[in-house]
Amino acid sequence: MVVRFQPVSHFFNEIDSIINSTAVPFPFINSINRAGRFGGVSVKESGDQVQVCVELPGVAKQDVNVSVNDGILTISAERREPELKGEEQWIRNEITYGKFERTIDLPFSVDVEKVSAEHENGILQVILPKHENAKPKQISIR
Amino acid sequence: MTKETLEKKQNYTIVPAVNITETAKSYIVSLDMPGALKENIKANIENNTLFISADTVENSLHGVSDVAKQYRREFSLANDIEANTVEARYELGVLTVTLNKKEQFLPKQITIK
Numbered sequence: 001m002v003v004r005f006q007p008v009s010h011f012f013n014e015i016d017s018i019i020n021s022t023a024v025p026f027p028f029i030n031s032i033n034r035a036g037r038f039g040g041v042s043v044k045e046s047g048d049q050v051q052v053c054v055e056l057p058g059v060a061k062q063d064v065n066v067s068v069n070d071g072i073l074t075i076s077a078e079r080r081e082p083e084l085k086g087e088e089q090w091i092r093n094e095i096t097y098g099k100f101e102r103t104i105d106l107p108f109s110v111d112v113e114k115v116s117a118e119h120e121n122g123i124l125q126v127i128l129p130k131h132e133n134a135k136p137k138q139i140s141i142r
Numbered sequence: 143m144t145k146e147t148l149e150k151k152q153n154y155t156i157v158p159a160v161n162i163t164e165t166a167k168s169y170i171v172s173l174d175m176p177g178a179l180k181e182n183i184k185a186n187i188e189n190n191t192l193f194i195s196a197d198t199v200e201n202s203l204h205g206v207s208d209v210a211k212q213y214r215r216e217f218s219l220a221n222d223i224e225a226n227t228v229e230a231r232y233e234l235g236v237l238t239v240t241l242n243k244k245e246q247f248l249p250k251q252i253t254i255k
Contacts, residue, residue: 038174057176057235087166094159095174122176122235 038079039100047136049129052104057122058095066117066126068110075124076101108134155212158194158237166249169223169241175213176235183232185239187225192217194237222247 040055056064056077064077081097084090109131117126158173175183177198184195196213219225222243229240 038176055176055235057174058172059234082161084163085165088163088170089165091162091164091169093161095161095172096159121178121180121232122174 037096039077039102041102041104043104047130049127050106050110052126052128054102054124054126055122056100056119056124059119059122061119064119064124066115066124068106068112068115068128071106071109073104073106073126073128074101075104075126077124110134155214157215158213160215167243169243171217171239171241173213173215173237173239174235175232175237177211178213178232178235178237180232183230183237185228185230185237187219187228190219190221192219192228192239192241194239196237 038055038057038059042053044051044053052073052075054075054077056079059077059079063080065075067074077100079097079100106128111129111131114129115126117124119125158175160174161172163170171192173194175196175198178196179198182197184193186193193216194213195215198211198213219241224242224244227242231238231240
């Protein structure tokens with residue numbers, strides 16, 4: 001599987017190293033690093049299926065949308081900012097809120113009817129069974 | 143990421159992002175810890191410091207679990223916190239710890255006679 005070059009994360013690392021090298025630390029900008037951004041994706045493939053996991057902490061089940069269309073898996077979600085109650089006030093806010101969407105090109109055909117998804121402990125897990133045609137086949141030698 | 147670094151993914155530590163809010167009576171600390179299991183989360187207060195840690199397990203395709211990463215973060219507490227009444231709740235991958243303020247630090251309404 002091809003992993004694409006991600007100039008954006010390099011850019012953030014660059015900024016982080018500049019900020020970290022200054023004499024006065026500025027904690028809020030520091031958190032621009034990975035922490036606080038949600039939607040990290042991991043993809044695992046085995047002979048007959050692919051498992052896609054997305055980190056979606058604090059996202060309610062009804063705010064997650066998963067669809068497979070024409071060989072493309074689309075996952076979208078929204079993390080809503082909690083409302084402060086009464087006299088409650090912010091001291092620190094490192095967590096990012098908002099909309100998330102990610103599309104993943106599936107390099108094989110998928111049995112759309114059997115795709116399953118579950119959302120537990122802030123992780124969305126999608127299991128995509130491969131279509132019969134896409135599964136590896138053992139060819140017996142006569 | 144090369145295949146080699148993917149394999150090395152096991153056992154690395156993440157500092158979870160945190161939100162802290164304050165009310166008149168308490169501080170509310172929320173940490174993003176997706177993938178942790180409630181029974182694996184440890185939260186304790188020692189020497190005026192709140193320690194939070196958790197191991198996460200990632201379900202592999204064959205049902206075998208392996209430790210994917212560890213969350214760790216600590217907070218030094220001000221002296222207005224009542225360490226005996228700390229509450230913690232884990233929901234949707236977010237750990238929320240409520241730290242109540244000590245009685246003598248609560249706002250008081252003074253009645254005028």
